[in-house]
Amino acid sequence: MIESLINAFLHIDQNMGLVVQEYGLFTYAILFFIIFFETGFVIFPFLPGDSLLFVGGAAAAGGLLDIYSLCIVIILGAVIGDTVNYWIVHYVGIRVFLERFPTLVKKEYIDRTYQFYEKYGGATIFVARFVPLVRTFAPFLAGVGTMQYRRFLFYNILGAVCWTLALVLGGYYFGQLAVVQENMNLLIIFVILLTSGTLIYILGSLVKAWWDHRKTARE
Structure with a gap:
């Protein structure tokens, strides 16, 4: 029972139909x-995220899951998860994780997320939701003191809702197509790249416009 449950956790995006039949509600x-x-x-950055949402949406389209319940569950899990991540590091600190879990909490992941903060500021929490690995470490760094909790919570909820709806509804409307079923992994990668790339471009443009406006005002 325990072994099968662990397997369900790690590979549910590949075996959604079997998991629903086995565990029901x-x-x-x-x-x-x-x-x-x-x-x-x-x-736990290795757990399925984007692929899970897309496959979950496809399963809902096939009648295996309820689309509304699925979206609510995912949004709650994302918001509560980010909140816990924020407060854990807020009280414990980064060094403990770097020393005790060096193979999972790698400095390169931390550095990559810092680059997002330097470029997008508070919106990092929103953008990071669409970027694997960065999604896990963004609230982690915010909890160190990079961002006040009220501001963090706003971007946390906004990002969770947009991320969930984009991928779950994408799977719901397109996941049952034969060509999608045959190329599911490639499509998921494409959706991730397209979504994150679009968001980064839009936010980058907004930041640039704001900076240019500020620079002009100073002159």
Whole structure:
């Protein structure tokens, strides 16, 4: 039982139909905890995220899951997970994780996320939701003192809602197509790149416009 449950956690995006048949309504709890752990604890960045949402949407289109319940569960898992991540590092600090979990909490991940903060500021929490790995470490760094909790919570909720709806509805409307089923992995990668790339471009343009305006005002 325990071994099969662990397997369901790690590979649910590949075996959604089997998991639903095996666990029924408990599948929603599994989905919640996968998203919660992936976003709530920096030692679990390997858990499925984007692919899970897309496949979950496809499963809902096929009648295996309820689309409304699925979206609510994912959003709650994402928001609560990020919140836990924020407060853990707020009280514990980064050094403990770097020393005790060096293979999971790598300095390169931290540095990459810092670059996002330097470029996008508070909006990093929103943008990071669409970028694997950065999604896990963004709230982690915010909790160090980079961002006040009220501001963090705003971007946390906004990002969770947009991320969930974009990928779940994408899977819901396109996941049942034969060509999508045959090339699911490639499509998921494409969706991730397209979504994150578009968001980064838009936010980058806004930041540049704001900076140019500020520079002009000073002159």
